[in-house]
Amino acid sequence: MPIPDYQTLMRPLLQLAADGQEHKLRDAVTLLADHYCLSEAERSAILPSGTQSVFGNRVGWARSYLKQAGALRSPRRGHFVITERGRQLLQTNPLSIRVATLAQFPEFQAFRNRRQTNKIDNGTMLDMDSEVIFDDTPEDILASAHRLLCRNLEQEVLETVKEASPTFFEKLVVDLLIKMGYGGNRQDAGRAIGKSGDGGIDGIINEDRLGVDMLYMQAKRWEATVGRPEIQKFAGALQGQRAKKGIFMTTSTFSREAKEYAGSIETRIILIDGEKLAALMVEYNVGVSVVEHYEVKKVDTDYFEGG
Numbered sequence: 680m681p682i683p684d685y686q687t688l689m690r691p692l693l694q695l696a697a698d699g700q701e702h703k704l705r706d707a708v709t710l711l712a713d714h715y716c717l718s719e720a721e722r723s724a725i726l727p728s729g730t731q732s733v734f735g736n737r738v739g740w741a742r743s744y745l746k747q748a749g750a751l752r753s754p755r756r757g758h759f760v761i762t763e764r765g766r767q768l769l770q771t772n773p774l775s776i777r778v779a780t781l782a783q784f785p786e787f788q789a790f791r792n793r794r795q796t797n798k799i800d801n802g803t804m805l806d807m808d809s810e811v812i813f814d815d816t817p818e819d820i821l822a823s824a825h826r827l828l829c830r831n832l833e834q835e836v837l838e839t840v841k842e843a844s845p846t847f848f849e850k851l852v853v854d855l856l857i858k859m860g861y862g863g864n865r866q867d868a869g870r871a872i873g874k875s876g877d878g879g880i881d882g883i884i885n886e887d888r889l890g891v892d893m894l895y896m897q898a899k900r901w902e903a904t905v906g907r908p909e910i911q912k913f914a915g916a917l918q919g920q921r922a923k924k925g926i927f928m929t930t931s932t933f934s935r936e937a938k939e940y941a942g943s944i945e946t947r948i949i950l951i952d953g954e955k956l957a958a959l960m961v962e963y964n965v966g967v968s969v970v971e972h973y974e975v976k977k978v979d980t981d982y983f984e985g986g
Contacts, residue, residue, distance in 0.1 A: 682734050690775050690776040691714060692707060693750055696751060696760060704739065704759060746759070747787050749762060749786045750765035764784070836960050837953050840957070841902070895925040906933075907937045907939075917948070930956065
């Protein structure tokens with residue numbers, strides 16, 4: 680099942696605290712994950728920042744908003760306990776607790792009023808505490824916006840790559856592999872391009888900086904789909920070099936037969952289509968540059984515990 684959003688988690692979190700005992704937030708994350716029968720992959724999914732699990736983050740925000748409404752309180756760091764207001768809220772037997780539910784309490788209204796409205800690109804003023812926005816946590820919103828920016832950038836990168844010359848495309852592939860940790864340096868890698876003497880191989884590059892093993896490449900700046908015959912030709916060239924692995928990159932796509940063939944032979948051939956190529960270029964900053972940088976900060980608990 681999809682990982683529940685933080686509004687969905689507010690009622691079960693408050694119900695968990697209904698016993699009046701002090702609970703650890705960490706334990707609540709585990710109990711609620713069990714309640715929703717989340718898979719290991721869903722439990723371990725990490726925010727793009729890499730600092731926290733998606734589910735743990737959403738449970739944390741559920742607790743935060745219940746606290747702002749006076750339904751929970753924190754007797755100490757990382758713990759929570761239900762309040763009388765929280766008990767009264769549960770007694771109304773709500774099917775769910777959402778931001779709109781909490782808006783009835785003056786403390787939560789004051790909290791919302793403290794938050795600034797945010798202006799989006801089209802000039803419309805939106806309250807970031809609105810029901811529409813608050814299906815997601817702020818981290819979810821940032822992650823979603825980042826994914827959208829990356830997808831748009833990847834499309835633009837791929838279109839630009841397709842307009843480049845075949846020679847420049849081969850250079851681009853080498854630059855990308857170097858950024859990914861292959862090849863040692865640009866000069867050594869560049870000498871490998873076109874030096875193999877085999878029509879099925881466009882270049883050879885060191886797999887590691889010491890040159891212990893070699894990586895054979897095929898780079899096709901194509902519009903047409905790459906079919907099985909091209910992969911068979913590349914596999915034959917690899918066998919002629921007694922190579923056990925290679926990379927086939929293209930600006931287009933691979934046919935189903937090509938993918939099946941690459942996955943069925945002993946020689947390991949990694950297929951990288953245009954979309955994957957563009958994504959790797961963005962990830963490793965090849966042909967793109969950083970124009971904005973945003974910092975997301977959190978409380979340094981070690982600082983406060985130190986004295």
